[in-house]
């Protein structure tokens with residue numbers, strides 16, 4: 001995969017079902033006293049979840065979605081729970097769907113601190129780092145017209161009314177997204193961290209944990225020890241994880257380190273708030289996936305063969321649990337995922 005240009009549709013933008021596209025972008029859920037999970041509604045051009053942490057003198061927001069209008073929508077919801085300013089914004093990693101709304105908070109609060117890991121800052125500012133960052137904005141602008149043309153073409157051929165409605169929604173979202181991405185004003189982190197640290201934030205302790213490479217080389221976990229809540233970014237999600245910019249084997253080690261931390265709930269990068277037990281399912285999937293690809297390769301299977309055999313082998317244990325939402329379903333992603341794992345673990349370990 002590394003020799004190919006990053007594909008826009010691999011990370012997170014697999015088509016959602018039109019029925020699941022709600023008018024509202026986020027559902028703000030109380031996870032602990034003053035701690036909210038903003039769960040993103042499925043969209044063709046998806047958004048990440050966010051966490052909102054209230055302190056005695058302001059709020060802290062984790063991740064800013066794929067576009068300013070989504071950040072603006074969440075900002076309005078936040079103003080419904082606190083009139084205090086947003087003091088800090090944290091970006092868990094550099095992917096497009098987690099930081100492209102940064103400008104909304106920076107514009108509203110000129111003193112805002114934007115925090116990320118040093119590696120995330122590096123990836124945001126380095127062309128070719130993967131599916132995110134300043135250079136990736138131009139790639140999206142370049143790729144979207146062809147995607148829009150394809151949607152228009154598909155729409156002409158749509159045979160059922162339902163399919164037509166679904167494609168019309170996707171087309172509408174893709175066109176609106178292009179318009180926003182063309183006008184993006186990328187706002188980068190103002191502070192970086194190179195190791196785990198504790199912040200005392202007006203009555204609340206917040207730990208920023210760097211536990212190792214996983215979904216990217218700069219994944220930042222945000223931990224509230226008193227409330228026992230962990231914000232994971234895409235290092236843990238509730239659908240098929242994207243491994244294109246990841247480190248499959250180290251990811252498992254990082255999740256082992258995460259498991260050692262005392263928490264009860266996770267606000268994930270995508271999907272509903274999950275109990276700590278979800279970590280076991282998610283880690284087992286990565287472990288079994290890597291082991292199956294390695295074994296198939298040792299037995300001489302080609303990638304194409306593995307995309308059938310390994311997919312079938314893992315399906316009884318993982319298909320259902322990895323297909324809870326219209327986005328990121330097992331059958332949509334297992335093929336490309338197996339190819340990525342093969343290249344990262346077998347070919348160039």
Ligand SMILES: [Zn+2]
Pocket residue numbers: 012048095097098234269270
């Ligand atoms: Zn994401």
Ligand SMILES: [Zn+2]
Pocket residue numbers: 011093095215234242
């Ligand atoms: Zn990601």
